[in-house]
Amino acid sequence: MDNIIYNDFSVLWVGYIFANYRNSYPSQQYILDNMYKIPSILTADEIIDKAFKKAKKVQVVVKGKSKKDNKIAIAKVKAVKNTISSSLNRYVKSFPSFDTIPPFYYELFDASIGVDALRKSLGALDWCRKTIENIADETVAKIRRSDNREYIKAQRTCFFGRSSSVIKQISKDLDFLNRARRKLLSVPEIYPEKPTIVIAGAPNVGKSLLVTQISSAKPKIASYPFTTKGISVGHFESEGIIYQVIDTPGLLDREMEKRNEMEQKAILALRHLANIIVFVIDPSEYCGYTMDSQLRILSDIKTRFREISVIEVENKVDIVKLDTSRFKISALRGDGVMELKDIVVSNLKGM
Numbered sequence: 001m002d003n004i005i006y007n008d009f010s011v012l013w014v015g016y017i018f019a020n021y022r023n024s025y026p027s028q029q030y031i032l033d034n035m036y037k038i039p040s041i042l043t044a045d046e047i048i049d050k051a052f053k054k055a056k057k058v059q060v061v062v063k064g065k066s067k068k069d070n071k072i073a074i075a076k077v078k079a080v081k082n083t084i085s086s087s088l089n090r091y092v093k094s095f096p097s098f099d100t101i102p103p104f105y106y107e108l109f110d111a112s113i114g115v116d117a118l119r120k121s122l123g124a125l126d127w128c129r130k131t132i133e134n135i136a137d138e139t140v141a142k143i144r145r146s147d148n149r150e151y152i153k154a155q156r157t158c159f160f161g162r163s164s165s166v167i168k169q170i171s172k173d174l175d176f177l178n179r180a181r182r183k184l185l186s187v188p189e190i191y192p193e194k195p196t197i198v199i200a201g202a203p204n205v206g207k208s209l210l211v212t213q214i215s216s217a218k219p220k221i222a223s224y225p226f227t228t229k230g231i232s233v234g235h236f237e238s239e240g241i242i243y244q245v246i247d248t249p250g251l252l253d254r255e256m257e258k259r260n261e262m263e264q265k266a267i268l269a270l271r272h273l274a275n276i277i278v279f280v281i282d283p284s285e286y287c288g289y290t291m292d293s294q295l296r297i298l299s300d301i302k303t304r305f306r307e308i309s310v311i312e313v314e315n316k317v318d319i320v321k322l323d324t325s326r327f328k329i330s331a332l333r334g335d336g337v338m339e340l341k342d343i344v345v346s347n348l349k350g351m
């Protein structure tokens with residue numbers, strides 16, 4: 001028991017030191033790499049099947065006749081125990097630790113999967129593993145002491161029955177974890193630790209075009225568990241620093257009141273990601289939204305993201321140029337785009 005406590009703490013310590021290395025969370029790459037290592041999770045029936053097949057295949061070399069039945073039975077019980085135990089252990093270990101992942105991902109997973117439910121299911125797997133290990137150990141002890149062939153066989157059968165019924169109790173947890181795994185695997189390749197510019201504004205104001213113009217390569221479309229539309233991510237470099245530009249279709253383009261709970265959470269998660277918001281306005285109103293309604297969205301965003309500075313930009317100056325102090329660009333012609341980039345970079349550097 002002492003040993004177990006000691007081990008748990010040492011794991012915690014390593015995690016703690018790791019998480020605080022350079023005073024940051026584990027690197028994004030580390031998280032993404034490990035996310036992809038979550039093995040596919042078998043159903044309760046498949047685990048039972050796998051364990052019993054292993055038991056069937058067990059070969060025991062027994063010298064002499066003494067305790068032959070005991071040795072075979074024990075080997076079979078152990079094969080079942082080890083198969084189940086190592087599968088469940090692998091599943092539990094392969095999920096990311098929710099205490100150390102960046103807050104953006106925490107909220108993302110919480111909204112799309114539910115961190116509490118995930119913890120509960122992982123706990124259920126641990127419970128199942130320990131229970132089966134205990135039953136196996138008791139069974140082995142009983143078998144070891146016996147000289148009665150029938151009794152040995154009965155103990156073995158009883159163990160098989162009990163362990164499959166214990167596994168069946170976590171059937172729903174296994175299914176849940178498999179669904180969670182699939183969601184975790186589709187996590188967008190967004191790097192919370194990179195300086196991040198989030199582009200906002202009503203639909204059709206020119207956000208996507210701006211992301212393309214700012215980014216050095218074609219922006220990648222990543223899936224975002226909250227919206228049907230993919231999130232678009234571009235990058236550019238300035239003085240050796242990689243900046244990330246993100247367009248969030250469907251999220252920061254409508255008034256907040258009209259949001260369902262999931263969208264609200266998705267929007268909140270962006271708080272942990274955005275270092276600066278560029279709000280694009282289309283004064284030509286060709287986008288189909290009046291200036292009034294665009295400015296209402298802007299004021300909503302300012303309320304939601306109080307702590308994040310918002311740069312207001314008027315796009316489509318090739319059509320309409322207002323007499324305002326806002327920065328003006330044409331994403332179509334490229335006018336002002338490089339200057340906007342410089343403004344954004346110097347703002348981010350000032351933070």
Ligand SMILES: Nc1nc2c(ncn2[C@@H]2O[C@H](COP(=O)(O)OP(=O)(O)O)[C@@H](O)[C@H]2O)c(=O)[nH]1
Nearest residue numbers: 203204205206207208209315316330331332333
């Ligand atoms: N004239 C003009 N059209 C633009 C400009 N920027 C974007 N557009 C057009 O506006 C439409 C919507 O642009 P898009 O980037 O898809 O807007 P989003 O919905 O905000 O991502 C497209 O037809 C663009 O070609 C601009 O600076 N000038």
Ligand SMILES: [Mg+2]
Nearest residue numbers: 207208209249
């Ligand atoms: Mg777009």
